[in-house]
Amino acid sequence: MQRQDYTGPDDLRALQELVRRTYSVDSRFHVGDLAWEYSSAAPARQAGWRLALWREGNEVFAWGWVEGNDLLMVVDPARPDLATEVLAWFRESTEAESLGCSVLESETHLIEALAADGFRVHEGDPFFTHHTLALTDLSTPVVPAGFTLRPAQLHEVEQRAAVHRAAWSDLQPSKVTAQVMGAVMSTWPYRPELDWVVVAPDGEFVASALIWLDEENQAGLVEPVGCAPAYRRQGLAQAVNLGALHALRDLGGVEARVCPRGDDDYPQARRLYQSIGFQPGLRTVNHRLDL
Ligand SMILES: CC(C)(COP(=O)(O)OP(=O)(O)OC[C@H]1O[C@@H](n2cnc3c(N)ncnc32)[C@H](O)[C@@H]1OP(=O)(O)O)[C@@H](O)C(=O)NCCC(=O)NCCS
Known part of the structure; x- marks a missing residue:
């Protein structure tokens, strides 16, 4: 397994490929999340990101995306051990004293790795709730x-x-x-x-x-x-x-997903989606580690 630091937009397809291959009701991201997050950011914001992928041959098994003190990660549930490697890379790539990582409540392989690394659930900040609609x-x-x-x-x-x-x-x-x-x-x-x-x-x-x-x-x-x-x-x-x-x-x-804020500080978006028939499902959970 090789870690490869991100080289540019061409690698976005590799990140999306892992998301597509492991997509399920229990996975946090859809290929569109990555497309929008990446492409809608101004170049100055993109310049502050650190991204890395873990590959074996042509296949990507994990990736990490750091902005400021926060990590987004996707790890193939068949290779849960890689979550520990992504977290070690996260710690090496920042000098911040407080680290954050948000995962979907169903991503137990990530939650276990976060807990083993000392991260704790952090309530109070905004979170997102997956909503789905059968078409x-x-x-x-x-x-x-x-x-x-x-x-x-x-x-x-x-x-x-x-x-x-x-x-x-x-x-x-x-x-x-x-x-x-x-x-x-x-x-x-x-x-x-x-x-x-x-x-x-x-x-x-x-x-x-x-x-x-x-x-x-x-x-x-x-x-x-x-x-x-x-x-x-x-x-x-x-x-x-x-x-x-x-x-x-x-x-x-066959199905649509949308991920509005789930907390009560911004209810209008989920009310809109629920008015169309979207049903709420899994939510994201924020984890934090204070060093
Ligand atoms: C959320 C947003 C898209 C709603 O647009 P809109 O054209 O006013 O929404 P609609 O008129 O179609 O509303 C449909 C239903 O959604 C719900 N809703 C919409 N805005 C709401 C609000 N501010 N508070 C509570 N419910 C709201 C209501 O159930 C509403 O039906 P009703 O007016 O009969 O009560 C708009 O406020 C907006 O652009 N906000 C900023 C961007 C954003 O938050 N986008 C959504 C997240 S991706």
């Missing part, structure tokens, strides 16, 4: 008169970035420029047929929902969804989600 009975999306619901097109990258910024600038200005959105739209497995928008009567994009399809697992991930503040509570986020979910089903998706 059998989807409601028909409805938008108010004069509004249009449709997929975005690749050449509409400026408007697509603008609606994302409008929806996501409540707390702090979003850094998703047209250049960043262009990177998102060229990251596997992005497909414009699964990137839906609501267009206002004046032509402005006012809501959006992006779904990533993992074809082999027939599973879609909704990430992200947003509606510009001036247009909220008119059912636009619901409609744009449903439009994208119908397209997902047409392309062979």
Whole structure:
């Protein structure tokens, strides 16, 4: 087993490949999580990341992704021993005195390795709850008169970035420029047929929902969804989600997943998804080690 430090975006497919190969109801990530997290970050943020992969031949069995003091990791459940190696690399790659790692509550191979390394469950910080929806009975999306619901097109990258910024600038200005959105739209497995928008009567994009399809697992991930503040509570986020979910089903998706905040400091996103029929499931659990 060889550790390989990450060399650039080409390795993203290797990280995604492990996620795709080990995908199940119990796994934390979908290939779309990685695509969005990686490609939607501004270059300055990407420059601060440390990533490493553990490979044998061409096959990846584990990876770690460190930002600041926090680790994300995926370890093949068939090779649980590698979790200890990822944690040792995490400790070597930071001088921080407090380390964090969030895992899904079902990832027992990671939870055991974290406990053995001295990490403890840390309550109080935001966490995320997986929600799933079988694509059998989807409601028909409805938008108010004069509004249009449709997929975005690749050449509409400026408007697509603008609606994302409008929806996501409540707390702090979003850094998703047209250049960043262009990177998102060229990251596997992005497909414009699964990137839906609501267009206002004046032509402005006012809501959006992006779904990533993992074809082999027939599973879609909704990430992200947003509606510009001036247009909220008119059912636009619901409609744009449903439009994208119908397209997902047409392309062979059987189930959709979305991972909104599960804590009560940010309930609106999960309320939106539950209003469409998504059912809550497993949650993430934060672990911390104070050195
Ligand atoms: C969350 C968000 C997408 C909702 O957009 P929206 O167009 O206002 O949502 P809708 O009008 O389709 O709402 C549908 C249902 O979701 C729930 N909901 C939406 N916003 C809510 C809020 N602020 N508080 C409580 N419930 C809410 C309600 O059940 C609502 O139905 P109702 O209006 O009949 O009560 C929007 O507030 C937003 O863009 N927020 C910032 C980005 C974000 O958090 N995205 C989601 C996480 S990926």
